[in-house]
Amino acid sequence: MKEEVFILDAPGGTGKTVVINFLLAKLRQIKHITIAVASSGIVVTLLSGGHTAHSGFKPPLDLSKKEKANCNISHGSIKANFWDLRHNIRLMGGATVLPAGDFRQTLPVVPKTTRADEVNSSVQKLRITTNMRLQLSGDDADKTFSKQLLDVGNGTLAGEKDGWVSLPFGHMVSDLKELMNKVFPNLRNQFTDHNWLKTCAILAPKNVAVDNLNIKLLEQLLGEHYIYNSIDTVFNIDEAMNYP
Structure with a gap:
């Protein structure tokens, strides 16, 4: 070849x-x-x-x-x-x-x-x-949203002025509680529906904001909470090659 x-x-x-x-x-x-x-x-x-x-x-x-x-x-x-x-x-x-x-x-x-x-x-x-996912879904609203996101990423979104961009999509919320209720409505009764959960997400720029959101959402669920810790570092950096 x-x-x-x-x-x-x-x-x-x-x-x-x-x-x-x-x-x-x-x-x-x-x-x-x-x-x-x-x-x-x-x-x-x-x-x-x-x-x-x-x-x-x-x-x-x-x-x-x-x-x-x-x-x-x-x-x-x-x-x-x-x-x-x-x-x-x-x-x-x-x-x-x-x-x-x-x-x-x-x-x-x-x-x-x-x-x-x-x-x-x-x-x-x-x-x-x-976008094959959108092509198969047939949802016009999703197609419009995807195109607008690409316009932002490609720098072709109309209306840019002095470095500011007016986004033609999204909804304003007054506080964090309203945001969670918009994205995860009736969470206590629907959290066992994995297909529904896959359609809901809140993006945040910092991990501290993500942790805060996770805690507040978990507090809405009934039952005992469990914490599972993971390890992502090794004690000896020279032995890092022995781990996948």
Whole structure:
């Protein structure tokens, strides 16, 4: 296979995962080696034979604490000989690479004349724009809302003035209680309906606000509360590679 770098740029719901899984299945069918990695474990569960990037390539978990960040792979490891096996010292050993995602969620980049411009001119971008979830739902209100969100993300929303944007969607509420009642009406009687719960969500910019909302919503439910703690750090950073 000819070595190439492609980028699959598309908003959520347009079918990136379907395209990637189709490519993985097709390439594996014709006996090509494929590796699917993602930044989080949640995304990995959607990819056929997927791994987290940390599990697959061992990049350090905290780049801010290292002056020189290197992948934590032992010397002499089989994984360290990827370039040698392919007899190619180019990026990823000259293998075909397909980064995918909704790049509207990344921070703005100011274009300058750098080496990145040379790379950009050689990268082929693939775009799919039809939101398949909305197409199948047939809800016109959801389609309008989705288009307005894309206009905000693409910077094409009309009416922008002095850096301020007038949003044509949404409802104003006077306090937190009214917000919770709007999003989770009759929660005490409906919280066992998982399909209903999946349609309700409140987004907040900070974790402290999320915790406050969770506590207030849980207080509306009957029964005893339980707290389940999780661990997301290791005692010895040098042993991080031993954990997925």
